[in-house]
Amino acid sequence: MKVTLWAIGAAAGASIAISAGLAQSDNPVEEYRRMLADPFANPGFLWVDEGERLWNEKRGPKNASLEQCDLGLGPGVLDGAYAQLPRYFPDVDKVMDAESRIVHCMVTLQGFDEAEIRRRAFSTRDRKSELEALVAFVAEKSSGHKFSIPLTHPKEKEAYALGEAVFYRRGSFFDFSCATCHSQDGLRIRLQELGNMRKQEDAARALTSWPTYRVSHETLRTMQHRMWDCFWQMRMPDLVHGSEVSIALITWLTKNAEGGELEVPSIKR
Amino acid sequence: MRRYLLSACILGLLAGSALAERPRDLPEISAERLEQAIRSSFDYDRLPPDLKARLEQDEVQRLCSQYRNEPPADVAERIQKLSEEAVVFPSDGKFLGDWRRGEQLSLAGQGLRMRDDPRRGVGGNCYACHQMAPQEVAYGTLGPSLLQYGKIRDYDAEAIRTAYIKIYNSNATLACSTMPRYGTQKILSIEDITHILAFLFDPESPVNKE
Numbered sequence: 001m002k003v004t005l006w007a008i009g010a011a012a013g014a015s016i017a018i019s020a021g022l023a024q025s026d027n028p029v030e031e032y033r034r035m036l037a038d039p040f041a042n043p044g045f046l047w048v049d050e051g052e053r054l055w056n057e058k059r060g061p062k063n064a065s066l067e068q069c070d071l072g073l074g075p076g077v078l079d080g081a082y083a084q085l086p087r088y089f090p091d092v093d094k095v096m097d098a099e100s101r102i103v104h105c106m107v108t109l110q111g112f113d114e115a116e117i118r119r120r121a122f123s124t125r126d127r128k129s130e131l132e133a134l135v136a137f138v139a140e141k142s143s144g145h146k147f148s149i150p151l152t153h154p155k156e157k158e159a160y161a162l163g164e165a166v167f168y169r170r171g172s173f174f175d176f177s178c179a180t181c182h183s184q185d186g187l188r189i190r191l192q193e194l195g196n197m198r199k200q201e202d203a204a205r206a207l208t209s210w211p212t213y214r215v216s217h218e219t220l221r222t223m224q225h226r227m228w229d230c231f232w233q234m235r236m237p238d239l240v241h242g243s244e245v246s247i248a249l250i251t252w253l254t255k256n257a258e259g260g261e262l263e264v265p266s267i268k269r
Numbered sequence: 270m271r272r273y274l275l276s277a278c279i280l281g282l283l284a285g286s287a288l289a290e291r292p293r294d295l296p297e298i299s300a301e302r303l304e305q306a307i308r309s310s311f312d313y314d315r316l317p318p319d320l321k322a323r324l325e326q327d328e329v330q331r332l333c334s335q336y337r338n339e340p341p342a343d344v345a346e347r348i349q350k351l352s353e354e355a356v357v358f359p360s361d362g363k364f365l366g367d368w369r370r371g372e373q374l375s376l377a378g379q380g381l382r383m384r385d386d387p388r389r390g391v392g393g394n395c396y397a398c399h400q401m402a403p404q405e406v407a408y409g410t411l412g413p414s415l416l417q418y419g420k421i422r423d424y425d426a427e428a429i430r431t432a433y434i435k436i437y438n439s440n441a442t443l444a445c446s447t448m449p450r451y452g453t454q455k456i457l458s459i460e461d462i463t464h465i466l467a468f469l470f471d472p473e474s475p476v477n478k479e
Contacts, residue, residue, distance in 0.1 A: 151292055158296050162306055165298040168337045169307070170330045172323040173381050173456050174449040177334065181411070189397045189409040190378075200289040235381045236311065237320045243310035256289035 044136060044213030044265030047220040051137025054130055060110030069105035071098065071138065082142035083262055086251045088153035095159040097250045099224045100242040102134050118241040122228070123219040135222045136211050142262045147207065149254055156251065163252025166245050167197070176234040178249070192269075203253055204260025212266040220265060223250055300335065333445035345444035352440035355453045364429050364466055371468030372475070374461055375401055381456065393457055393465055398448070401468070402475035411447060419470035420477040429470050436462050 055066045071081035072089070086097040092104065099121075106112045123129040151160060170177040181189060182197040195202035211222045221229075227246045228239045239246055308314075311324055329348055332340060340348060377392025379385055396405060398412035422428035434441050437452030437459075451457040457465070468474050 154296070157292065157294065158298075160292060161295040161298050162303070165303045166306070169303060169326075169334045171326050171334075173454050175330055175333070175454070176449075179338065180447055184411075187410045189411060190407045191409075194411075198289060199287050201287055203289060232382055235323065237316055237323055238311070238383055240310055240312050244306050245310035248306065255292065258289070 042267045044220050047133045047136040048140045051133035060112045062111035064109050066105050071101055078141040080142050080145040082139045083145035083147050087150050088156050095155050097247050099135055121241045122225055132220050136220050136265050139211050139264045146259055146261050147257050159248045159251040163248035172235040174235055203256035207257035208260040208262045209266035212268045214268055338445040340444055348444035352438045356434050356437045359459050366463035366467045368467040368471040368474040371464035374465050
């Protein structure tokens with residue numbers, strides 16, 4: 001039943017994309033707000049439902065569910081877990097963000113192939129990503145929770161410091177760094193508003209609204225996708241899903257967003 | 270006394286800026302460590318040479334990253350000098366091309382991203398950061414407005430030359446400029462730049478009309 005709902009969601013997404021396009025001259029911001037306020041109008045919630053189904057179903061070579069996945073607060077604890085990630089996990093001796101940890105659980109608990117999951121991590125026009133749905137489900141369990149990541153372990157501190165260094169690293173054809181677009185207040189690129197990610201206020205506004213249903217992509221998108229997308233605009237090669245740089249940036253951004261209250265999935269352009 | 274000063278400082282910081290709090294006891298990230306993380310995170314070893322090159326910084330990028338775009342005076346001077354030397358002028362001495370093509374190039378944002386179709390060419394994407402012609406409202410604000418750019422400068426030859434340098438290599442006039450180095454980085458050809466210059470400096474260009 002929920003599978004069909006998900007399919008309808010895709011269609012609904014398409015029609016919203018069209019109507020949002022038409023509404024542009026009116027007030028698209030108001031339109032998005034209205035859709036956000038109404039869970040039945042934001043297709044992102046269909047991804048949450050699909051993620052819940054995938055989470056609980058016995059799947060993969062090991063025919064297991066993800067119910068025993070430990071997202072940092074203990075096996076099976078979902079409430080508030082997303083708001084406390086990225087963090088250090090002793091079992092892998094690494095800092096992981098929510099997405100990497102879910103992948104880890106799919107590999108260890110269910111026996112899925114990691115490279116294969118990562119290859120299909122982002123939805124395309126003709127194939128939906130299971131991972132995006134799982135992230136939506138896990139993140140929604142932190143709606144109403146405030147970001148608070150530990151940053152006590154040396155590897156967590158290193159991730160933060162590395163993320164900060166990457167933020168200022170300029171490269172490729174356009175000499176862009178993240179700081180080019182996200183280190184001043186109130187600026188735009190064409191008509192798109194750019195947050196100042198060095199400020200708590202702006203970082204919190206951004207981070208508390210991901211994962212988000214992106215109307216222009218007709219799918220739900222996660223923070224890993226946002227990082228990949230910004231590097232794509234920077235004319236960089238493809239950022240590897242779950243790579244050290246992606247987790248470092250997300251750690252730095254999330255620490256800057258500390259205290260911000262999650263409200264996800266949101267809906268955006 | 271010292272404690273008063275200290276708390277005054279902290280209050281000053283709180284009032285003066287809303288930058289997120291930076292945790293203490295952070296490790297130093299060396300340049301080598303950063304580059305190693307970049308390489309592993311973009312799959313350097315498996316990339317073809319042209320994409321590998323995108324992960325390798327030139328000296329200007331390296332210095333501007335290291336100093337987070339605020340280089341000390343001597344480094345800034347060095348960057349400007351390197352950048353000035355890199356500017357190549359049109360061989361026929363003609364700076365102004367066709368403003369209509371310049372307008373197209375200023376609007377176009379595609380090119381050089383992964384999976385962009387090379388047949389569609391590479392745009393200058395100036396509108397991402399600058400206001401130019403008054404009719405175009407979808408302009409960004411990372412750079413100053415260029416409305417009436419040529420007219421305000423009386424279409425002066427020296428101003429045209431300076432603008433050419435700015436576009437060819439923005440760092441020749443300001444070290445660690447936000448603006449891309451279109452010529453030096455081979456984003457645009459010299460001919461493209463002359464078209465864009467015409468968009469800024471041709472009296473018939475919409476940039477210079479009301």
